[in-house]
Amino acid sequence: MEGLNFNIIDISYLDLIISLGLIIVVAGISRWQGMYLEGDLIVGAVRTLIQLLAVGYILKYIFAFDRWYLVIFIILIMIIVASLTVTQRQKKRTIELPFIVGFAMTAGSGITVFVVTQILLQIKPWYDPHYLIPLAGMVIGNSMNGSTLAIDRIDSEIKSRKMEIEAYLALGATARQAAGASIRAAMKAAMIPTINSMMVVGIVALPGMMTGQILSGTSPLIAVKYQIIIMYMIALSVAISSYVLTNIRFNRYFTSDHRLKEESL
Amino acid sequence: MNKPKIELHKIEKNKNGIAILKDINLKFFSGKKHILIGPSGAGKTTLLRLLNRMEEPTFGVILYDGENIKDIPVLELRRRVGMVFQIPIIFDGTVKDNLTVPYRLRVISHPVKQDELTKNLELSGLQSDFLERKASELSVGEKQRLTVARALINKPDVLLLDEPTSALDHAAGIKLLDSIKELNEVLGLTIIMVTHQLEYASLLGGRVIHLVNGTIVREQESEDFFLNSEII
Known part of the structure; x- marks a missing residue:
């Protein structure tokens, strides 16, 4: 079969520890240049090591256990x-925000x-974790950035377009119509990184997942x-997530009778 | 005197615990010009914004043709009661694109009638050959006229004008006032204009309502009101 005649060099735990030396060099540069990022760098590097190893073990277990509910559970997590x-990155956090984001990303x-x-792939069984978990992980990760x-x-658009929105409302526009330009701008902002990466993929950078597959x-x-x-997939997922999210989010700035809520701006 | 188009009964408006309007009882008459004057912070703009439900009163009732405005679908009310803002808000595109916005906002789209567009442009003091011009390239005065023409597309009965001349130079301000007077005379539009510029208030004529600290301190016909100017 194509692609299986390759001897994978396993990476030992000692190799991993040694690779931390790369971070030590970065920490050295940071100190030398007075950036003082050494603390964050070390914490970040150690977290990378622990988090990914943990995920590796969990995935190994899930792949071996091979149950649909475990796969769905992991995706839900x-x-x-x-x-x-996404919620933590927002200045205006509301109690319902994580639910809205969760709903948009699930959609x-x-x-x-x-x-x-x-x-398309018609995987068997339908929950095959080898496919479902990495694919879901990729789209959720990118939807997360798009949602933010x-x-x-x-x-920011609704705030800066306040006068335009009121001009629309005064002409008999619904809140959705008045916020239309803001919604479009927000969806565009969410989509642009994905479109940009589609433009340069393979030319400027080899994507991580593809690199990983080739290495393995x-x-x-x-x-x-x-x-x-x-x-x-990422393009569709970001488009749907940002569409759902912006179409729910704009409502917090309006009353049900199409008035802009001054206090929410 | 005509029958009242809009009536305010015991209107109060508080914002952040501060009383902006206090016990306002007021009538705006059909086909008449009304000018709300007073110092800044008197509550003039807030009062205006209550009339098309851009804001809601804290207490009190507002009637439109005898009907509580809360019982009129808000989008319908805003079409009947048009509004022009202090700073002209122009949408992207040409003058024609701006004028056709009200058509596009309707659920059931109305066909755009070219003669209606030019008629409204001319009534607002712009020539019909402006239609294809880029709206962003107009002067501030022309932009404000365009916002008036755009508001007219909905065929309102009432036009609210919130300091429409304050962003304009004197000549452009006078020209706009002339157009507003014409709209009142030709279309029979009920005009309610907020201004702090007494000259414009006296030029427009009509009924003057003087607000101070959220209270009506005087209400009189323009000729009588400006006979005694030290009251302002």
């Missing part, structure tokens, strides 16, 4: 953590992952095909 991360990544795994950008942008012995052509699908 990803969505919850991503939603909380975006759920639809996308379903279409690709069940209709979308919320930031819709908040997959034929570059298969890795590339997967990467293409992943890029398209």
Whole structure:
């Protein structure tokens, strides 16, 4: 079979510890240049090591256990953590925000992952963790960044377009119509990084997942095909998430009778 | 005197615990010009914004043609009661694009009638050949006229004007006032204008309502009001 005639060099724990030496060099540069990032760097490096090793063991267990509910549980955890991360990055945090973000990301990544795994790849069993977990992880991670950008942008757009919005409302526009330009700008802001990365993928940088597949012995052509699908999945997932999110978020700035809420600006 | 178009009964408006409007009882009459004057912070703009429900009163009732404005669908009310803001807000595109916005906002789209666009432009003091011009390239005075023309597309009965001349130079301000007078005479529009510029208030004429600290201190016909100017 294509791609399996490759001897993978296993990385020992000693190798991992030695690789921390790279971070020590960075810490040295930081000190030398007076950046004083050494503390954060060390913490970050250690967290990377612990978090990823933990995930590795968990995934190993899940792959071996092979149960649908465990796969769904892991994906739910990803969505919850991503939603909380998006919420934490916001200046205006509201109690409902993590739920809205979670809903938007579930919609975006759920639809996308379903279409690709069940209709396109037709994986068997439907929950095959080898496919579902990495694919969901990729789209949720990117939707998280898109959602953060979308919320930031819709908040700032509504604030800066206050007069335009009121002009629309005074002409008989609904709140949705009046906020239309803000919603479009926020969705655009969320989509641009994905579109940009589609423009340069393979030219400026090799994507992490594709690199990982090649390193683990997959034929570059298969890795590339997967990467293409992943890029398209990310685009759809970010589009759906940011659409759902911005269309829910703008409501907090309006009353049900189409008035701009001064106090929320 | 005509029948009242809009009536305010015991209106109070508080913002952040501060009383902006106190016990306002007021009538605006159909087809008449009204000018709200007073120092800044008197509550003039707030009062104006209550009339098309851009803001809600804390207490009191507002009637439009005898009906509580809360019982009129708000989008319908805002079409009947048009509004022009202090700073002209121009949308992207041409003058025509701006004028067709009210058509596009309707759920059931109305066909754009070219003659309606030019008629409203001319009524607002702009020539019909402005239609294809880029709206952002107009002068401030022309932009303000365009916002008036745009508000007219909804065929309102009442036009609210919130300091419409304050961003304009004197000549442009006078021209705009002439157009507003014409709108009142030709279309029979009920005009309610906020201004702090007494000259414009006296030029427009009509009923003057003088607000101070959220209270009406005087209400009189323009000729009588400006006979005794030291009261301002």
